Amino acid sequence: MSGEAKAKTILTGVKPTGAPHIGNYVGAIRPALRLAGEYAQSYLFIADYHALNAVRDAEALRHDSYEVAACWLALGLDPSKTVFYRQSDIPEIFELTTILAAVTPKGLMDRSHAYKASVDKNREEGRDDDADINMGLYTYPLLMAADILIAQADIVPVGKDQVQHIEFARDMAGYFNNTFKQVLKLPEYKLEAGPHGAILPGIDGRKMSKSYNNHIPLFMESKARRKLVMKIVTDSKTPDEPKNADESVIFQLYTHVADPAEVAGMREAFEKGGMGYGDAKQKLYDALEKTFEQPTQIYNDLMANPARIDEMLEAGAQQARKIARETLSMTREAVGLKKLA
Ligand code: ADP
């Protein structure tokens, strides 16, 4: 860990969007947990107000928020090291959003990829440009900038699709600082997966994704997990035939959940011949069980006791609100509003 990394603050928001799968774990959750451990200060929050732009079912939003919290806790998020909270518990974020709105040109929102993609879709479908686009979606980058700036974050790990949002947050901080006073810290993004970042295949060989319904959920009963693993597509090579390990979905998944010696063993057995796909699937299943059995238990325990989750998130919110109030007070003062007491 470099001294520089140590001194910095890292922040990430996760939208509550349903049960995560192994691809999410390997591509997003595990790297974020690793990174959190490398920085002096780390913040991770559930972006429930962001989800509200799309969710219209109160029970679903409630459930999904608990689910995402339980998931991160089960996978090793340590709330004594990472400040873990609900966005909706930090009212200062929403006040900062209003202040930022006053210095943000409308044109910036018009250029947002997410908004433009929705407009393009409407055009393709021959509908009015702004059909079904609510103001929450339109001003999504404003709220996201407030999430980041309120915590004075240095680094925001994101996927490629989110890079523009961090650039916008920098722009907004710049507008504010130039208009009033140097108060807001300009954040930097850090791409979650480098150019060699792994994309995990799903059971049908395409990219694992909820939208293809080819995913292996992280938390499930052993029997159901085994059934899914047994459904993974393979070619029709017999056990004795040598196989190209890197072309096998089973092997690719195995590399992420087995230890290096086991991975080397499967590669060798594939390449030499003698390892059938059935055996390989059993090994993959065993490795998945070993990796996710305990997290599944923690996850189930937490989901059975949402009051415990609330307690942890509320404690996190209290901590996050300290810096949030500090930042908000400075910005209020800078624009000519009353400082917070
Ligand atoms: P999905 O495609 O299942 O809806 P999301 O788009 O919600 O998944 O992805 C959430 C996070 O998980 C993103 O950071 C993304 O990069 C990561 N992720 C999703 N699918 C994969 C995959 N198959 N391999 C690696 N990372 C993935």
Ligand code: TRP
């Ligand atoms: N927009 C992010 C996503 O869709 C979630 C998010 C909201 C976020 N606020 C954030 C991510 C602040 C990083 C920092 O995944």
